[in-house]
Amino acid sequence: MTKDLDxxxxxxxxxxxxxxxxxxxxxxxxxxxxxxxxxxxxxxxxTALPRPxxxxxxxxxxxxxxxxxxxxxxxxxxxxxxxxxxETLDVLLPPGTGQDALRGLAEGLWxxxxxxxxxxxxxxSGEVRIVADHTVGYAESLTRARATALATWLARDLTNTPSSxxxxxxxxxxxxxxxxxxxxxSVTVRAGDELLRFGGLLAVGxxxxxxxxxxxxxxxxxxATTHVVLVGKGITFDTGGISIKPxxxxxxxxxxxxxxxxxxxxTLGAADLGLPVRVTALTPLAENAVSGSAFRPGDVITHYDGxxxxxxxxxxxxxxxxxxxxxxxxxxxAPDLVLNLATLTGANSVALGKRTAALxxxxxxxAKALTEAGEAAxxxxxxxxxxxxxxxxxxxxxxxxxxxxxxxxxxxxALFLRDFFGDTRWAHLDMSAPSWAEADDLDLTKGxxxxxxxxxxxxxxxxxxxxxxxVDGEGAEIDHGSA
Numbered sequence: 011m012t013k014d015l016d017x018x019x020x021x022x023x024x025x026x027x028x029x030x031x032x033x034x035x036x037x038x039x040x041x042x043x044x045x046x047x048x049x050x051x052x053x054x055x056x057t058a059l060p061r062p063x064x065x066x067x068x069x070x071x072x073x074x075x076x077x078x079x080x081x082x083x084x085x086x087x088x089x090x091x092x093x094x095x096x097e098t099l100d101v102l103l104p105p106g107t108g109q110d111a112l113r114g115l116a117e118g119l120w121x122x123x124x125x126x127x128x129x130x131x132x133x134x135s136g137e138v139r140i141v142a143d144h145t146v147g148y149a150e151s152l153t154r155a156r157a158t159a160l161a162t163w164l165a166r167d168l169t170n171t172p173s174s175x176x177x178x179x180x181x182x183x184x185x186x187x188x189x190x191x192x193x194x195x196s197v198t199v200r201a202g203d204e205l206l207r208f209g210g211l212l213a214v215g216x217x218x219x220x221x222x223x224x225x226x227x228x229x230x231x232x233x234a235t236t237h238v239v240l241v242g243k244g245i246t247f248d249t250g251g252i253s254i255k256p257x258x259x260x261x262x263x264x265x266x267x268x269x270x271x272x273x274x275x276x277t278l279g280a281a282d283l284g285l286p287v288r289v290t291a292l293t294p295l296a297e298n299a300v301s302g303s304a305f306r307p308g309d310v311i312t313h314y315d316g317x318x319x320x321x322x323x324x325x326x327x328x329x330x331x332x333x334x335x336x337x338x339x340x341x342x343x344a345p346d347l348v349l350n351l352a353t354l355t356g357a358n359s360v361a362l363g364k365r366t367a368a369l370x371x372x373x374x375x376x377a378k379a380l381t382e383a384g385e386a387a388x389x390x391x392x393x394x395x396x397x398x399x400x401x402x403x404x405x406x407x408x409x410x411x412x413x414x415x416x417x418x419x420x421x422x423x424a425l426f427l428r429d430f431f432g433d434t435r436w437a438h439l440d441m442s443a444p445s446w447a448e449a450d451d452l453d454l455t456k457g458x459x460x461x462x463x464x465x466x467x468x469x470x471x472x473x474x475x476x477x478x479x480x481v482d483g484e485g486a487e488i489d490h491g492s493a
Contacts, residue, residue, distance in 0.1 A: 019098040020097055021066045024072050024085060024115075025071045026081075036061075039061070056071065056072055058070060072089045079113065079114035081114070085115065086121075087452050090119045091450060099136065116140070116156070117155045117159055161275040161279035161282075165463040167458075168267070168274070169458035177246055181246055181293075188274070192282070194230055195278065202221070210294075210319070213309065214245070216304060220246075223295040224334075225291075228290045229280050230288050231284065233286065236473055237343070237347075238347045239343055240277060241273065241335045243270060243328045243352035244294055245267055247298070248327065250300075252300060268351075268441065268442075268445035269441065269445075270294075272351050272466065276291070276462070290345070292339060294335045296327075307321055307324060315430065317411075319426075321414075328423075333430045340434065348434050348435070350427065350437070351439045351462045355423050355440055358420050363443065368394050369393045370440070384468075389444065389465040411429065413426065445462075
């Protein structure tokens with residue numbers, strides 16, 4: 011991975027809160043500039059150092075904060091965004107830079123350089139080269155960083171795709187295409203009469219001219235002893251149904267399948283890394299539309315497990331399709347663990363803001379492990395209570411439960427879903443708010459964030475505890491095209 015410095019390139023000089031360690035004349039100039047500014051080392055800050063009539067003609071001081079993985083990730087993303095589209099960057103690593111720092115830097119470079127594959131602007135084509143005094147251990151870090159970034163790109167691409175293109179059949183086809191050619195990966199798509207037991211999915215998708223699909227994507231490595239099921243909400247567009255949303259409420263509803271995108275991307279990423287954990291992703295795909303065949307408030311829905319729900323709000327459709335998927339997992343797959351990701355409620359952002367998902371689980375150890383994986387990946391979550399005093403609100407006079415009871419919205423949705431996890435360990439993540447960014451922000455680019463794909467890969471890797479397959483060291487060269 012180490013290459014000679016190219017004086018025609020723009021040099022990226024990492025700056026920590028303690029200053030710079032860059033060599034030679036450029037290092038001295040960078041140190042002087044950083045000292046004069048004061049907070050040049052703030053994570054994600056870029057300070058330009060023009061060098062007219064000299065080589066390199068420009069250096070970028072990239073703040074890494076305290077030098078943890080998150081700080082390096084922020085620096086990498088900021089540097090990628092500051093570069094011209096076809097510019098070559100030479101990133102000068104200080105002596106002794108650790109694997110976590112390199113991984114964060116590489117992830118940031120890829121994530122900051124993301125551009126939606128159908129965007130008007132062409133993909134960035136510049137080269138990024140990591141310049142280090144040694145390469146020991148870096149191949150593994152780059153392998154993990156590349157797989158994580160590519161998974162996030164895929165989740166972003168799928169979520170950013172307009173719903174005029176992204177109906178359930180199209181999305182199912184994309185999953186099949188992405189799975190093709192990966193050893194150990196299989197995919198099954200169910201439609202039509204194969205969905206007769208999926209009463210919630212049929213109800214929600216019944217109002218659309220684009221029928222629903224149920225996709226089961228599986229990574230089964232030889233010898234795996236742990237089976238994790240990932241369930242992701244896959245509403246390709248949400249009008250609210252008969253309980254129709256206002257216009258402003260519909261504008262971003264192409265993102266209502268962000269959970270499905272994340273679990274699919276993470277499963278494929280686990281396969282790319284060869285993680286020794288069996289992973290199954292389940293994505294119930296439907297469009298919640300308005301028509302004469304749309305399901306109504308007051309309808310009673312029979313789920314996969316035979317239990318019933320009284321629909322009280324057709325704009326609370328996500329939990330209805332997820333109930334079928336969770337019940338299917340409990341009955342058919344006998345998992346060790348089920349993780350559910352869904353862009354489920356607006357209450358998520360009311361409680362926790364735009365960057366933090368709500369985490370629900372009765373398992374303290376699992377909640378702690380997921381929170382730590384999220385912190386490491388740069389995808390925050392906060393555990394909220396499964397408050398038993400609110401469970402009474404789920405009672406129905408004509409069914410086993412009602413779908414949208416009064417009470418705190420995100421908590422009530424979690425209590426509704428709790429019935430369908432069976433006896434396995436489980437966690438539910440309400441990630442509606444952090445699934446979308448209104449503007450570029452460090453490792454996020456405006457639009458879909460792919461939230462959850464990174465966190466899941468960090469968590470799954472912690473279960474396997476084995477090193478991933480190594481890739482060619484040329485993984486240090488960053489291609490800013492689309493995943």
